[in-house]
Amino acid sequence: MGHGDLMSRAEDVADQFLRVTKHCLPHVARLCLVSTFLEDGVRMWFQWGEQSEYINSTWSCGLFLANVFVLLNLLGQLGGCVFILSRNFVQYACCSLFGIIALQMVAYGILWDPKFFMRNLALGGGLLLLLAECRGEARSVFAGVPSLGHQSSPKHLLQLGGRVLLVLMFMTLLHFDFSLFSILQNLVGSALIVLVAVGFKTKLAALTLVAWLLCVNVTFNAFWNIPSHKPMHDFLKYDFFQTTSVIGGLLLVVALGPGGVSMDEKKKEW
Secondary structure, rough: OOOOHHHHHHHHHHHHHHHHOOOOOOHHHHHHHHHHHHHHHHHHHHHHHHHHHHHHHHOOOOOHHHHHHHHHHHHHHHHHHHHHHHHHOHHHHHHHHHHHHHHHHHHHHHHHHHHHHHHHHHHHHHHHHHHHHHHHHHHOOOOOOOOOOOOOHHHHHHHHHHHHHOHHHHHOOOOOOOOOOHHHHHHHHHHHHHHHOOOOOOOHHHHHHHHHHHHHHHHHHHHHOOOOHHHHHHHHHHHHHHOOOOHHHHHHHHOOOOOOHHHHHHHHHO
């Protein structure tokens, strides 16, 4: 079997997967995408005292402002997730979650940690894809109205931005050592993230990355194997749900397609 035949068969499998799951895939993608915000919102409730104490000791802002910070995080995240999952006020909910990401990046010093900074940008990419999906649904209400269909429409630009930011997650998974496995993993992973970013063979590349991330997540972020009183439990749990959210973003890429600003779209013109 030649390389072209193998690629064609793999694309057929990806198309078949999309046909079978087309009704449930967007819902699964949304749930995965907001999972890290749900987990963090619930954690704010159960660790209210610890979180407010940390903010107060870090910023010396007083317990009142520290409690306001925790309250904003709790309500902003849980409220945003409820609206997104119920498909109500999705644009406002995404803006709320964007604000939470920015607030936490400053409050917890994530701006100065490249790994966590890139992962939070990847979360923002998933939210951009949600906004793109929301625009698509709004436009479908006016299906009979003529559309210019310009490739630089806001929806297509949101999809492009979402794809590019999503792949930042994978930059944090690359291992810079000289073992054969690491070199192979880096080469394959780098090729896949470039394909998603430029929008070439997008659905197949995104599904492959989903499978890769699922394996990495279950293998390396198995927080359920660590006693809950150990700090590593919370660290792995945070990592697990952030990775799950990026998986949700990639599933949205599969469900929505790459958009107008992509090589897949250009191929249709050729």
